[in-house]
Amino acid sequence: DAGVTQSPTHLIKTRGQQVTLRCSPKSGHDTVSWYQQALGQGPQFIFQYYEEEERQRGNFPDRFSGHQFPNYSSELNVNALLLGDSALYLCASSLGGGSGNTIYFGEGSWLTVV
Amino acid sequence: GDSVTQMEGPVTLSEEAFLTINCTYTATGYPSLFWYVQYPGEGLQLLLKATKADDKGSNKGFEATYRKETTSFHLEKGSVQVSDSAVYFCALRTALSYNTDKLIFGTGTRLQVFP
Numbered sequence: 001d002a003g004v005t006q007s008p009t010h011l012i013k014t015r016g017q018q019v020t021l022r023c024s025p026k027s028g029h030d031t032v033s034w035y036q037q038a039l040g041q042g043p044q045f046i047f048q049y050y051e052e053e054e055r056q057r058g059n060f061p062d063r064f065s066g067h068q069f070p071n072y073s074s075e076l077n078v079n080a081l082l083l084g085d086s087a088l089y090l091c092a093s094s095l096g097g098g099s100g101n102t103i104y105f106g107e108g109s110w111l112t113v114v
Numbered sequence: 115g116d117s118v119t120q121m122e123g124p125v126t127l128s129e130e131a132f133l134t135i136n137c138t139y140t141a142t143g144y145p146s147l148f149w150y151v152q153y154p155g156e157g158l159q160l161l162l163k164a165t166k167a168d169d170k171g172s173n174k175g176f177e178a179t180y181r182k183e184t185t186s187f188h189l190e191k192g193s194v195q196v197s198d199s200a201v202y203f204c205a206l207r208t209a210l211s212y213n214t215d216k217l218i219f220g221t222g223t224r225l226q227v228f229p
Binding site for chain 1 (some may be wrong): 146157163216218220221
């Protein structure tokens with residue numbers, strides 16, 4: 001049973017560029033959330049997708065956007081990259097948004113903006 | 115708003131020592147509480163959880179009790195091993211609306227165990 005898988009694992013971008021990160025949820029899960037973890041900090045909630053809709057959003061600018069596909073996989077897009085966007089981006093999945101079921105995390109995508 | 119406060123690290127211990135990592139929270143309602151562990155270069159792994167007051171979560175020798183009266187969820191282990199060296203995150207899960215929720219994390223506590 002595959003867990004939450006993310007790609008790419010590492011990438012380097014230049015300021016002003018755009019990046020797309022991808023996530024496949026754990027088998028059977030329909031809810032995907034994205035978190036940003038800056039170095040030395042705890043993860044911060046970006047947004048959550050359920051039934052292909054953004055259900056809730058954290059305190060992140062509109063440069064951060066996402067999408068959920070019919071197979072429940074998800075993408076995180078960040079436009080106009082800033083140096084401060086350098087972080088580990090974690091995808092998390094669960095069954096039934098808000099149901100209280102266990103949330104599982106992927107290994108993350110390390111983004112470095114230079 | 116809801117928040118989690120953890121003791122700052124690093125916590126440095128010798129193998130077989132007793133571990134306590136303090137965690138307190140502020141929340142409206144009745145959140146679920148979690149401890150996640152992050153090994154170097156890896157993502158987050160759920161270590162244990164508790165969903166209501168007085169519940170005790172346990173896994174791999176680690177324990178934590180949901181104390182509503184002190185709003186705490188301290189992590190303990192009786193005898194740590196070198197392999198326990200990692201960053202530990204306390205988190206609460208809060209319902210944002212009927213069908214969505216999120217985790218709020220503390221800043222993490224680094225544990226270093228030496229032989």
